[in-house]
Amino acid sequence: MSDKWLVGVDLGGTTTKIAFVSFYGExxxxxxxxxxxxxxxKNIIVDIAKSIDHHLDELGETKAKxxxxxxxxxxxxxxxxxxxxxxxxxxxxxxxPLKDLLEVETGLPCVIDNDANCAALGEMWKGAGxxxxxxxxxxxxxxxxxxxxxxGDIVHGSKGAAGEIGHIxxxxxxxxxxxxxxxxxxxxxxxxxxxxRLALQALEESSEDSVLRSGLQTEGVLSAKxxxxxxxxxxxxxxxxxxxxxxxxxxxxxxxxxALNPDRIVLGGGxxxxxxVLLSPVDKYFNSFAFPTVASSTAISIAKLGNDAGVIGGxxxxxxxxx
Amino acid sequence: MSDKWLVGVDLGGTTTKIAFVSFYGExxxxxxxxxxxxxxxKNIIVDIAKSIDHHLDELGETKAKxxxxxxxxxxxxxxxxxxxxxxxxxxxxxxxPLKDLLEVETGLPCVIDNDANCAALGEMWKGAGxxxxxxxxxxxxxxxxxxxxxxGDIVHGSKGAAGEIGHIxxxxxxxxxxxxxxxxxxxxxxxxxxxxRLALQALEESSEDSVLRSGLQTEGVLSAKxxxxxxxxxxxxxxxxxxxxxxxxxxxxxxxxxALNPDRIVLGGGxxxxxxVLLSPVDKYFNSFAFPTVASSTAISIAKLGNDAGVIGGxxxxxxxxx
Numbered sequence: 001m002s003d004k005w006l007v008g009v010d011l012g013g014t015t016t017k018i019a020f021v022s023f024y025g026e027x028x029x030x031x032x033x034x035x036x037x038x039x040x041x042k043n044i045i046v047d048i049a050k051s052i053d054h055h056l057d058e059l060g061e062t063k064a065k066x067x068x069x070x071x072x073x074x075x076x077x078x079x080x081x082x083x084x085x086x087x088x089x090x091x092x093x094x095x096x097p098l099k100d101l102l103e104v105e106t107g108l109p110c111v112i113d114n115d116a117n118c119a120a121l122g123e124m125w126k127g128a129g130x131x132x133x134x135x136x137x138x139x140x141x142x143x144x145x146x147x148x149x150x151x152g153d154i155v156h157g158s159k160g161a162a163g164e165i166g167h168i169x170x171x172x173x174x175x176x177x178x179x180x181x182x183x184x185x186x187x188x189x190x191x192x193x194x195x196x197r198l199a200l201q202a203l204e205e206s207s208e209d210s211v212l213r214s215g216l217q218t219e220g221v222l223s224a225k226x227x228x229x230x231x232x233x234x235x236x237x238x239x240x241x242x243x244x245x246x247x248x249x250x251x252x253x254x255x256x257x258x259a260l261n262p263d264r265i266v267l268g269g270g271x272x273x274x275x276x277v278l279l280s281p282v283d284k285y286f287n288s289f290a291f292p293t294v295a296s297s298t299a300i301s302i303a304k305l306g307n308d309a310g311v312i313g314g315x316x317x318x319x320x321x322x323x
Numbered sequence: 324m325s326d327k328w329l330v331g332v333d334l335g336g337t338t339t340k341i342a343f344v345s346f347y348g349e350x351x352x353x354x355x356x357x358x359x360x361x362x363x364x365k366n367i368i369v370d371i372a373k374s375i376d377h378h379l380d381e382l383g384e385t386k387a388k389x390x391x392x393x394x395x396x397x398x399x400x401x402x403x404x405x406x407x408x409x410x411x412x413x414x415x416x417x418x419x420p421l422k423d424l425l426e427v428e429t430g431l432p433c434v435i436d437n438d439a440n441c442a443a444l445g446e447m448w449k450g451a452g453x454x455x456x457x458x459x460x461x462x463x464x465x466x467x468x469x470x471x472x473x474x475g476d477i478v479h480g481s482k483g484a485a486g487e488i489g490h491i492x493x494x495x496x497x498x499x500x501x502x503x504x505x506x507x508x509x510x511x512x513x514x515x516x517x518x519x520r521l522a523l524q525a526l527e528e529s530s531e532d533s534v535l536r537s538g539l540q541t542e543g544v545l546s547a548k549x550x551x552x553x554x555x556x557x558x559x560x561x562x563x564x565x566x567x568x569x570x571x572x573x574x575x576x577x578x579x580x581x582a583l584n585p586d587r588i589v590l591g592g593g594x595x596x597x598x599x600v601l602l603s604p605v606d607k608y609f610n611s612f613a614f615p616t617v618a619s620s621t622a623i624s625i626a627k628l629g630n631d632a633g634v635i636g637g638x639x640x641x642x643x644x645x646x
Contacts, residue, residue, distance in 0.1 A: 076616075134480055136582075148582055150471075150478045150485075157457055157584025159620040162473075167614040168578045172570070181615055247495070252578075255491045259459075259471060259579055261480025291490040292504055293399075297482040 002067060006318040007108070009048060009071040010115060010310030011035065013089035016048060017307065020055070020066075021315035025126040029059060030311065041091040045098075049105035068109040070317030072118030072310045073098060076160040079113050085160065111317045116163060117154045118313030119303075120147025123266050125316045127304040132263035136256050137303070138165050140249075140271035143179075144187040144194075150260060165256070166191070170248040190249045192224040192271055199227050199241050210237035228274035242274075243281050250285025257286070257294040268303030275302065325390060329641040330431070332371060332394040333438060333633030334358065336412035339371060340630065343378070343389075344638035348449040352382060353634060364414040368421075372428035391432040393640030395441030395633045396421060399483040402436050408483065434640045439486060440477045441636030442628075443470025446589050448639045450627040455586035459579050460626070461488050463572075463594035466502075467510040467517075473583060488579070489514070493571040513572045515547040515594055522550050522564050533560035551597035565597075566604050573608025580609070580617040591626030598625065 002023055010017040012035060019030035033051050036043045052069075056062065075087040082099020084092070102110040113121075120137035129135040133152040139145045144166030148155040155162040166187035167180050175184020176197060188194050199222055203213055211230050216222050230238035253265050272278070279302065287295045305312060325346055333340040335358060342353035356374050359366045375392075379385065398410040405422020407415065425433040436444075443460035452458040456475040462468045467489030471478040478485040489510035490503050498507020499520060511517050522545055526536055534553050539545050553561035576588050594601070602625065610618045628635060 132481075134478070134485075146582075148473075150473045151476055153474055155457070155473045155583055157617075157621075158455075158586045159584060159616050161584040161614060161616040161620065162457075162582065164581045164584070164614045164617065167617075168581045169574060169612040172574050172612065182611065182613075184612075251492060251495050255575075255578055256582055258487045258491045259469075259485065259582065260478055261482060261484040261487070263481045288505065289492040289495065289507075290505075291484060291487045293482050293484040294480075294487065294490075297484065298480075 004067040005065055006067050006315035007052060007069040008311030008314030008318070009069060010118065010314060011044070011048075011071055011073050011090075012115070013037065013074060016044075017311050018048065018051060018055075019308070019311035019315070020059075021312060023319060025312060025315065027308065027312070029055065030308070031055060035090070037089070037091050039091075040093070044090060045101050045105050048102075052106060063107065066108055068111065068318040068322045069102060069106055070118070070314035070321070071098070071102060071110065071112045072115035072314050073112055074115050077112055077114045078160060079111075079156060082110070082112055084112065109322050111321045113154065113313075113317055114147075114160070114163075115310055116145040117147040117156075118317070119268065119309040120149055120163075120266075120313065121154060121316045122305050122309035122311070122313035123268070123303055124149050124152075126312050127309060128266045128301045129264055134260065134262040135264045135266060136165070136253070136260065136262050137266045137268060138253065139269040140190055140192070140267060141269035142192055144191045144269075148260070149262075165252065168252045168255070170252050186248060186252045190245055190252075190271070195224045195227055195241065195245050195271065196222050198244055199238075202237055202241050202244075206237065208237050211235050212238055224271055224274075228277055232277045242278060246278060246281035247285050250282045251289050253282070253300065254286045254289030254294070257290045257298045261294050262298055264299045264301060266301055266303050268309065272302050327390040328388055329390050329638035330375060330392040331634030331637030331641070332392060333441065333637060334367070334371075334394055334396050334413075335438070336360065336397060339367075340634050341371065341374060341378075342631070342634035342638070343382075344635060346642060348635060348638065350631065350635070352378065353631070354378060358413070360412070360414050362414075363416070364410075367413060368424050368428050371425075375429060386430065389431055391434065391641040391645045392425060392429055393441070393637035393644070394421070394425060394433065394435045395438035395637050396435055397438050400435055400437045401483060402434075402479060405433070405435055407435065432645050434644045436477060436636075436640055437470075437483070437486075438633055439468040440470040440479075441640070442591065442632040443472055443486075443589075443636065444477060444639045445628050445632035445634070445636035446591070446626055447472050447475075449635050450632060451589045451624045452587055457583065457585040458587045458589060459488070459576070459583065459585050460589045460591060461576065462592040463513055463515070463590060464592035465515055467514050467592075471583070472585075488575065491575045491578070493575050509571060509575045513568055513575075513594070518547045518550055518564065518568050518594065519545050521567055522561075525560055525564050525567075529560065531560050534558050535561055547594060547597075551600055555600045565601060569601060569604035570608050573605045574612050576605070576623065577609045577612030577617070580613045580621045584617050585621055587622045587624060589624055589626050591632070595625050
């Protein structure tokens, strides 16, 4: 073990999270800077490099204290060559050589991966994965993303499209249209917008009394949080909507379990904050769709690191991929 | 590279296949012996050891020519500890220390894995995988089995249940009962018995004319081969049965693709011998259920090594796991 620090960077479209992390995965110091996407994002890397220098100064340390930089980037990544294929939210050109640019500006060895993969690595190392070497992380946010870790390492697949868990087909017939071009994707029913879609459909198809109906009528909109809150209070229609989401999510993760038998499937993102009201029916469906040995040996749990998962996963990359 | 030979062993319930394989994966010499399951299978390992000695003698070589033994065993395996959890077909006790027994009798370093995993490794190394480092192998036989390889290595999962591809749930509602205890498993519709089950259901539900109906009436039974043959001849009902199988199989492997984006998904086993009449509709459904990048970068193909996949995979284990 070294007493150097690992630098984890979680590059987002609005803010960039940065942390100095010990070799044991403890955050020593963390902060955020805005991501400047003006002028095709030409300042992004320089801003990060300057900010690292500035914080080193403040802490009375020099660059010699740093082992390297590990960055999670918002787009599909060719990790071996350090290239980000696409990063539409940042304004960058296709196939930007992110690793090289980062090394030039920071003067440190760097390694990059996709942000969802970094979050999965963070959870494996220091979060709900609890050191397990086979985990699947599913992020239920505005969309549904994921990372697959087998034998202790991220699976990238042929063209970096492994972990597209949001695009697992759960409604092979009569499914909702997805942004990806196909229909019936998990994302269309298990994201924050997906659960609202299920609710609007249920309200339209039934005339059952529900706090969701009155809420929708007064406010004109419905949020995922309102649906989970109503289900928690026992609103029958809301309970049936959450049950439907849980059916599709349970089916998708049970089939991931049947293929990979991971130690743990970790659910993160905004929707996962619903907690027990979601986890309990998901568990029920997972157990009914999973092969018996998988049902008894693959655990389902809620992500633990929240916003820190990405920087901790970035630090893991430095520790494990730079030597 | 060494000029030693790798010994691959594919231990089956009826016969055991053994081969001497070069470091380049070429079979130098191969043969079979019966598997003696009498007296709780106590002769199995000794028979294999004697047979290896005998064939070495015949070829004018000594044990010094052999690097080690890699065995695929018919049951779930704890590879790290060299234990086979269960091998009902062989008569062995639970948790038999197979690796240790094999090392004692052969006097060679040994490594074991599950037989479906060995077949997948063989296909990766020398068969349809064509050296790809991410492949999924699906064996469509009496049952449906599989092996998942990521980053060039087999995924075992938490309790050795990774690769239970036959138990992916493809009919979440109203599915057929599976031997595993749950319903709607891929195996209930995509195995040799599964396609017959689909055919019997189709014949019962429709009164459509079909060569399958007349065949069933004269012979009293129906085989998977007859169904594929009839579909190849254009029998409408047979075509719709194969299309239904292809729908479920395409759905299952597309979702494996969405999770893992392997370079290749290899279909093996007796049912895969149907060839194009099966592969073509499977491709169609795969493309409609797979995320676009996955559809364009994950290829589907038929296994190439046939009965040699297991011994070549065993040899791969010796080459890659014993140093």
